[in-house]
Amino acid sequence: MSTVVALDIGSSAIAGVELKVGRDRVSLSKASVEPISSGLVHDGEILQPDELSDELKRFWKHAKFSGKKVRLGVANQRVVVRVIDLPVMDDDADRAAAVEFEAGEHIPIPPDQSVVDFQPIMRYQGEEGERERLVVVAAHREMVDQLVSVVKRAGLQPVGIDLEAFALLRALQAPPMVLDEGSVDTPAQAVVHVGAEVTHVIVSVDRNCHFTRMIGFGGEQLTRSIEERVKLPHDEAEAMKVACGLLGPGVQGWDKSTVDEVRHALALGARPLVREVARSLDYYRSQPFSRGIQRITLSGGSSLCTGLDRYLQQGVGIKVDVGDPLGQLDAGDVPSELSARIAVAVGLSLDTPGGAS
Ligand SMILES: Nc1ncnc2c1ncn2[C@@H]1O[C@H](COP(=O)(O)OP(=O)(O)OP(=O)(O)O)[C@@H](O)[C@H]1O
Ligand SMILES: [Mg+2]
Missing domain, CATH: 3.30.420.40 (ATPase, nucleotide binding domain)
Structure with missing residues (x-):
């Protein structure tokens, strides 16, 4: 099993988290937060890609994470999240097409410049039959491509990307009963x-x-x-x-x-x-x-x-x-100065069942 490290690249620091999956518990095997120079990332957007790649290389070397695979988070003005309602559709392709169409109506990014993803959140009985509520995420393709290329230039291999908001919910809220x-x-x-x-x-x-x-x-x-x-x-x-x-x-x-x-x-x-x-x-x-x-x-x-x-x-x-982003993990004694700053990375690590792939 190869390790995946979750990276949260912020304006003041890079945070990295590596989890270890046991039989019935997930434990924190490594966490690191290192400051980065100001001006490389602003409001969640990369302003200086080459310098950021260099900082990432340094971060990786210093923190001594295993492997090269990374999971990334995005959150900036070029990602839009909307909740939409659709009639329930059993065919996945029909549903994806309907989401794309609705996204075009609700999301101010031209379809040829966006990457769209969605998650069903609930079903309910509407006046004209069963309906489904979905949360739709649309990101500017160029922004995602830039993040991926910065990370690749640092010698790392992105294997997943998610919205920081979704990661935070996984890290900070217990799964529903x-x-x-x-x-x-x-x-x-x-x-x-x-x-x-x-x-x-x-x-x-x-x-x-x-x-x-x-x-x-x-x-x-x-x-x-x-x-x-x-x-x-x-x-x-x-x-x-x-x-x-x-x-x-x-x-x-x-x-x-x-x-x-x-x-x-x-x-x-x-x-x-x-x-x-x-x-x-x-x-x-x-x-x-x-x-x-x-x-x-x-x-x-x-x-x-x-x-x-x-x-x-x-x-x-x-x-x-x-x-407490470590509340669902075996984490040992982690100082609060560190745990408060790794919530996004912990949530990104919890992306796959069991927390790693
Ligand atoms: N003990 C503390 N008391 C008050 N503020 C603190 C303390 N420790 C850290 N901070 C503040 O937390 C902020 C850094 O938090 P964090 O690591 O979550 O930011 P980031 O992810 O780099 O930023 P962003 O996501 O906004 O780009 C800094 O503004 C720092 O001053
Ligand atoms: Mg942050």
Whole structure:
């Protein structure tokens, strides 16, 4: 059995995860997160392909992963996700053709420039017979090709590619109980994944994605808020963000008034996050298929910002918990600084039954 490593290429770091499949448990055999130079990836898009290939080569050498096969994630403005409803079709080819046609109606990417994929999420009785709800993903072909070629140029072999939102649901939500599956009473859950530059808001039912939106907000904005309001250089502002968080006891080496100032700057800086998450959830709720949202799972590097969960909970009025992407694995002692940043990669690894191929 050859190993597949899942790679999450973010704007601040590359995260890699390798799982080992046992008889009835999947364990984490290796995880690594390494910073990358800024400017190579922005808002989920590759800006400097050659430099990124070089960083990937370095990452691979350093982390000592096995083999060359990799599974990749995508999430940027050039991937569109829509939920569509169709009459139930037993013939797969008919269904694929109907999805392509509907995608043309709903998705603003010319068909000859897109790669389209879909997942059925539920069946229900409509007025004119049984209907099926599907989540359709369309990505610009050129963007996918570019990612694949960057990874190949680093000497790696891409064997799978998936939406980061789907990966996050696999990593952060337990599989639905068979008894509940498909029940109309099952409430929705949300994931808010806050990285360095972008945030994913995902609403799911039974671990199926019903809505996802990417917000141009991340930990970098929090750092910049400290930089501007407390007048500190970027590196110091970053260190203060990590040391202080939004709440907690005093910080050794810093007077109380500076810590308060940093926390105030963080609270102001986090306002757009709360506003945009609330707007996204309102939009979801305005859809005819929406359900009540039971809770939000917070993840991503910025979920390490102490108090951000409570701040978000107060702002949107829904219970927020910090997620554990290793909860379904045998992982041993993994520091939270690492686990918060590997949620996407863990979910990508869980792509195939048993977690590897
Ligand atoms: N202890 C901490 N407290 C606050 N913020 C933190 C902490 N640790 C990491 N971060 C922030 O997490 C962010 C990095 O998270 P992550 O690794 O998820 O980002 P990324 O995947 O590179 O970015 P993106 O997906 O947005 O392109 C940075 O903004 C960093 O400042
Ligand atoms: Mg990320």
